[in-house]
Amino acid sequence: MSTDRKIGVFICHCGGNISDYVDVDKVRDAVEKEPGVSIAKTTMFACSDAAQQEIIEDIRKEGLDGIVVASCSPKLHLLTFRAMAERSGLNPYQYVQVNLREQCSWAHRSDMQSATEKGIHLVRAGIAKAALCDPLTDMRIETIPKVLIIGAGVSGLRAALTLSDLGLAVFLVEKSDRVGGWTGKFGKMFSQNLIGEEVIEKLLGEVKQRENVTLFTSAKLIEKSGRVGDFSVKVQTRNDETISLDVGAIIVATGFDPYQPAEEEFGYGLKGVITLPEFKQLLDGSNGEILYEGRKIRDIVYIYCVGSRQDEDEESSNLYCSRYCCTSAVHTALLAGEKDAGLNQFHLYRDMRTYGKQELIYEEARIEGSVFIKYDDYDLPKVEYIGDKLRVMVNDLLIGGEEVEIDADLVVLVTGMVPRENDELTSILKLPIGLDGFYNEIHPKLRPVETVIDGMYIVGTAQGPKTMAESVASALSGVSKSASLLMKGYVDLEPFIARVNTEQCKWCDKCTEACPYDAIEKIFCEGKEVASIIPSLCKGGGACIPVCPEDAIDLEGYTDAQIKSMIEALVKDEETN
Amino acid sequence: MAIVNTEFIKNISCSGKFNASACMSCGTCTALCPMEINTLPRLMFRHVMLGLESKVIENTENVFSCLLCKMCEESCPSNVHIAENIKCIRQYINQEIFKLGRS
Ligand code: SF4
Ligand code: SF4
Ligand code: SF4
Numbered sequence: 161m162s163t164d165r166k167i168g169v170f171i172c173h174c175g176g177n178i179s180d181y182v183d184v185d186k187v188r189d190a191v192e193k194e195p196g197v198s199i200a201k202t203t204m205f206a207c208s209d210a211a212q213q214e215i216i217e218d219i220r221k222e223g224l225d226g227i228v229v230a231s232c233s234p235k236l237h238l239l240t241f242r243a244m245a246e247r248s249g250l251n252p253y254q255y256v257q258v259n260l261r262e263q264c265s266w267a268h269r270s271d272m273q274s275a276t277e278k279g280i281h282l283v284r285a286g287i288a289k290a291a292l293c294d295p296l297t298d299m300r301i302e303t304i305p306k307v308l309i310i311g312a313g314v315s316g317l318r319a320a321l322t323l324s325d326l327g328l329a330v331f332l333v334e335k336s337d338r339v340g341g342w343t344g345k346f347g348k349m350f351s352q353n354l355i356g357e358e359v360i361e362k363l364l365g366e367v368k369q370r371e372n373v374t375l376f377t378s379a380k381l382i383e384k385s386g387r388v389g390d391f392s393v394k395v396q397t398r399n400d401e402t403i404s405l406d407v408g409a410i411i412v413a414t415g416f417d418p419y420q421p422a423e424e425e426f427g428y429g430l431k432g433v434i435t436l437p438e439f440k441q442l443l444d445g446s447n448g449e450i451l452y453e454g455r456k457i458r459d460i461v462y463i464y465c466v467g468s469r470q471d472e473d474e475e476s477s478n479l480y481c482s483r484y485c486c487t488s489a490v491h492t493a494l495l496a497g498e499k500d501a502g503l504n505q506f507h508l509y510r511d512m513r514t515y516g517k518q519e520l521i522y523e524e525a526r527i528e529g530s531v532f533i534k535y536d537d538y539d540l541p542k543v544e545y546i547g548d549k550l551r552v553m554v555n556d557l558l559i560g561g562e563e564v565e566i567d568a569d570l571v572v573l574v575t576g577m578v579p580r581e582n583d584e585l586t587s588i589l590k591l592p593i594g595l596d597g598f599y600n601e602i603h604p605k606l607r608p609v610e611t612v613i614d615g616m617y618i619v620g621t622a623q624g625p626k627t628m629a630e631s632v633a634s635a636l637s638g639v640s641k642s643a644s645l646l647m648k649g650y651v652d653l654e655p656f657i658a659r660v661n662t663e664q665c666k667w668c669d670k671c672t673e674a675c676p677y678d679a680i681e682k683i684f685c686e687g688k689e690v691a692s693i694i695p696s697l698c699k700g701g702g703a704c705i706p707v708c709p710e711d712a713i714d715l716e717g718y719t720d721a722q723i724k725s726m727i728e729a730l731v732k733d734e735e736t737n
Numbered sequence: 738m739a740i741v742n743t744e745f746i747k748n749i750s751c752s753g754k755f756n757a758s759a760c761m762s763c764g765t766c767t768a769l770c771p772m773e774i775n776t777l778p779r780l781m782f783r784h785v786m787l788g789l790e791s792k793v794i795e796n797t798e799n800v801f802s803c804l805l806c807k808m809c810e811e812s813c814p815s816n817v818h819i820a821e822n823i824k825c826i827r828q829y830i831n832q833e834i835f836k837l838g839r840s
Contacts, residue, residue, distance in 0.1 A: 459743060504743040523815065527759045531786045534762075558762045559783050566741045 163291045165196040168224040169283065170215055172206035172231035174261055181265040183276040187230070190280045196291045198222050206231045207240055216248040224250065226290035230258040230283045251295035253655070253717065258286035281730050288729040292722045298652040299695055303389035304408040305329065305646050310381060310585070313341025314356075314628055315620030315635035316413035317363040320373050322639045328646060329372040331405055333395055337378045339364055341415045343628055347444035350491035351518055356628075376403075384410075384588050385678065387696060388615030389651045409615045409642035412589065412599060413635060416577040416621035419467025419478070426463050426573050427543030432550045433571045435466075436485065440492055449500045452570055458502065461552045461568040462489050463541055464509040468576035468625075471538070480596045482576025482625040487518040489574040490525045497528050505530045506566055508541050508554050534558050543571050577625040589616065598624045609638045614651075617641050656717040657698040658705065664712035665690040671704035671713060680704060742788030749785050751825040754818045757782035766809030766819060774799050778809060778819050781826060793826065794834060800826050 171188050173179035184202045192200035199222050203211045206229050219227065227250065229241050234257040242252035260279055268275035305328050309316045312334035320330045338344070339360065346356030367373050376397055383394035389408045396402050418437050421428040428435075432452065434442070442452065450457045464486060470477035486509065493505045507530055514522040526532065534557040535541055541554035552566045579597035586593065591611060594600035599618040602610045609617045619638035620631035645651065658679075667689040672680045679697035682689055691712075705713050705720075714720060749755065760782050767779050776799050784792040793800075803823045810819040831837040 506741070523759070523761075526761065526815070527756065529758045531758060532761075533787075556783075556787070559780060559787070559789075563738045564741050564787055564789075565738060 163196040165226055165291045166198040166222060166224050167196045167226040167228065167287055167290050168215070168218055168222060169197055169200040169228045169230070169287060170206055171202045171283065172229065172260070173202060173204050174231060175205065178261050178265040181269050181272055181275050182260060182279040183272065186276050187279045187283055191283050191287060194284060194287050197287060198224060207237050212244045216244060219248040219250050226254045226293055228256045228258060228283065228286040228290050230260040230286065232261040233259050253296040254290065254293045256286045256290045256293065258282050284729040284732065285726040288725040289722050292719065292725060296655040296716055299655055301389045301651050301653060301696060303646045303649060303651055304406050306331065306407045307409045307411060307642050307646070308333065308393055308405065308407040309411045309413055311341065311413035311415055311622065312339040312375065313413060313415045313620065314343040314359065314363070315631045317360070317367055318632050319411055319413060319619060319635040319639050321363065321366055321370070322636060323643060324370045324373050326643050326647070328643060330374070331407065332367070332373060332375045333379050333381060334375070334377045335380050339375070339377065347440065348495060349628060350487050350521060381585060381588055387699070389645065390696065391615065408646045409617065411638045411642060412591065412616065412618045412622050413620045414580050414582055414585065414622040416625065417580050419575040419578050421466055421573055421575060426466055426541065427571060428573060430543065430545065430550065432569065433543060433573065435573045435575045436489060436492065437575070439572045443492065443495055443499065446499060450496060455569070457569045459504045459566070459568050460496065460570045460572060461506045461508060461566050462493065462572045462574055464489060464507065464574045466573040466575045467578065469510065478576065478578060478596070480625065481513060483513065484625060484627045485574045485576050486513040487521065487627065490514055490522050493525050493530050494521060494528065507532045508535055508552070510535060510537055577621055580622070591616065591618070596624065598622065609634055609641055615645060656700040656715065657695055658693045658700065658702065658713050658715050660691050660693060661712045661714070662686065662690045664710045666710055667691060668709060670707045670709065674703045674707045676701065676703060739789050742790065745788030745790055746785055749825050749829050751828050752821065754821045755825045756818055757785050757822050759815045760817045761815050763814060765812050765814065769808050769812055771806065771808060772802050772804065774802060777803060778823060782822060785826065794830070797830050797834065800830060
């Protein structure tokens with residue numbers, strides 16, 4: 161293949177991360193004679209400021225019109241080097257990154273010769289792609305300074321207020337006829353003994369005073385289209401009216417459902433066996449001694465991890481820890497003890513996960529006399545009636561696994577959180593679901609509220625079990641993400657979208673059927689009907705490309721010609737030695 | 738198999754300082770104890786908390802093997818008054834088993 165391109169190739173040692181397993185000098189020698197290559201170098205750390213400056217000088221001095229950096233994963237430094245290209249005056253889309261670390265040196269530590277050969281092929285493919293890279297420009301989209309929040313629980317309300325503080329308009333859509341979600345139904349909550357109902361009342365009072373927050377109750381989302389910065393949604397309101405709204409970002413705060421034990425699970429269904437939320441209600445409604453069905457309660461047994469951390473061998477198990485329940489149960493036991501100091505409380509747990517400051521209430525509960533008994537993950541406590549006595553049997557690991565039996569007046573199942581059933585909403589939003597059934601973030605630690613859909617954020621327990629404080633923190637994180645997106649006024653999107661060759665197109669309509677984003681329309685061009693891509697809707701997924709019988713569609717940045725020449729470079733026979 | 742007896746602990750708490758339930762079963766005390774007796778002192782507290790009287794009695798000799806040196810107590814992260822608690826258990830055994838009068 162001949163080419164008049166002037167390509168620079170920079171191969172990184174990454175300290176020794178690459179060069180300990182791939183002979184980078186050999187790679188350089190092998191590729192420097194490739195067609196189009198003007199200059200090929202190795203560098204110790206390509207991402208360092210000094211190395212970037214050197215590359216910029218090379219680009220200018222040699223008049224390069226394409227560069228390849230063979231270094232780490234593009235996840236790490238694609239944007240670094242694109243910005244570097246831009247600073248040098250080169251179009252950022254004429255830069256190609258080759259992943260020589262994660263996909264080569266790290267993967268083949270035991271065989272340097274083969275790793276080096278593979279490295280040569282990978283870099284050749286990068287050069288082949290760079291030779292066909294045309295300059296592209298980002299698509300700039302003006303953003304709409306309004307946010308849709310779905311769910312008016314504690315997270316949704318808090319997010320609405322904070323966005324409003326920042327001057328962004330908010331539409332708050334709540335499915336049920338009252339706001340507040342689960343928090344609104346709770347009495348005293350750990351760790352500051354805030355009353356859930358009061359927290360919600362206060363937030364709601366403030367929301368009602370904001371002119372730029374519009375609250376819809378008994379309303380649901382029925383349609384969504386558009387993209388980051390510029391979504392169009394339809395909301396069906398109380399009177400079956402449909403309202404169309406344009407928003408720049410969407411925050412999903414749909415919350416959780418409490419786990420509902422199956423019949424007979426830890427004796428559920430027997431008289432005297434109730435769930436933690438049921439017990440909290442009982443407590444909230446009692447003054448002084450605690451009565452259950454008219455009888456005074458004296459001995460309480462809590463069984464932890466009900467509906468969480470279940471056996472992985474069984475289908476539809478919840479494998480995750482629900483995080484809030486250990487603390488909630490301990491806190492509830494303290495509240496119960498305050499009402500009636502004569503109670504005997506036994507906690508059958510697997511691991512106490514009263515993390516952070518919540519450790520303090522675990523200690524307090526022990527000092528107050530709660531007895532904690534540890535059971536094995538695979539040896540669960542049993543609850544049954546012996547005569548007219550409700551009895552719990554457990555093998556206590558803290559005394560070497562010996563069985564103890566406890567007569568209980570009340571057995572409280574410490575139930576966890578499960579994902580809300582929201583299939584309709586999920587399919588409208590096209591949000592991915594994680595392994596645990598909750599909405600899936602991009603990265604649980606580094607990007608916990610962002611989703612694969614730009615401009616759409618998941619906050620609170622919609623993303624996974626959380627305490628109230630954690631839910632609010634996550635709501636605020638969603639706020640700062642959406643506000644930093646919208647307050648700039650525009651977003652620049654990668655120009656990797658489909659393009660139709662109008663000469664080849666015969667308008668057979670196959671591509672419109674394939675496109676999941678309705679991004680293709682029919683237009684008239686030079687006297688005939690042809691397909692045309694709507695740039696603001698196309699996400700560059702490429703579903704249209706293989707279905708076109710005329711090969712009339714190409715994807716910018718990933719053209720057929722580029723992919724073919726990369727494959728040819730990858731399989732090319734060579735004499736490396 | 739043993740049935741938990743919630744009354745037992747009340748008979749053991751000889752002073753306001755008795756605080757076995759504050760123990761979080763970390764085992765630091767047993768690891769540090771120069772007597773190197775498995776049941777001393779953590780397990781004794783568990784038995785008391787669960788009201789397993791026979792286990793306490795079975796361990797009479799161990800309870801009296803404690804030197805009250807407080808090596809354990811110095812390091813207990815839960816501030817369990819270990820020596821005081823041991824004294825309470827001894828007092829109970831003295832009374833119930835050895836039939837000695839209250840001191
Ligand atoms: S928080 Fe505690 S009770 Fe809840 S699932 Fe986790 S370990 Fe089990
Ligand atoms: S060191 Fe303290 S908390 Fe740990 S097991 Fe011994 S008495 Fe319990
Ligand atoms: S006080 Fe008793 S239990 Fe504690 S270390 Fe000394 S001998 Fe062992």
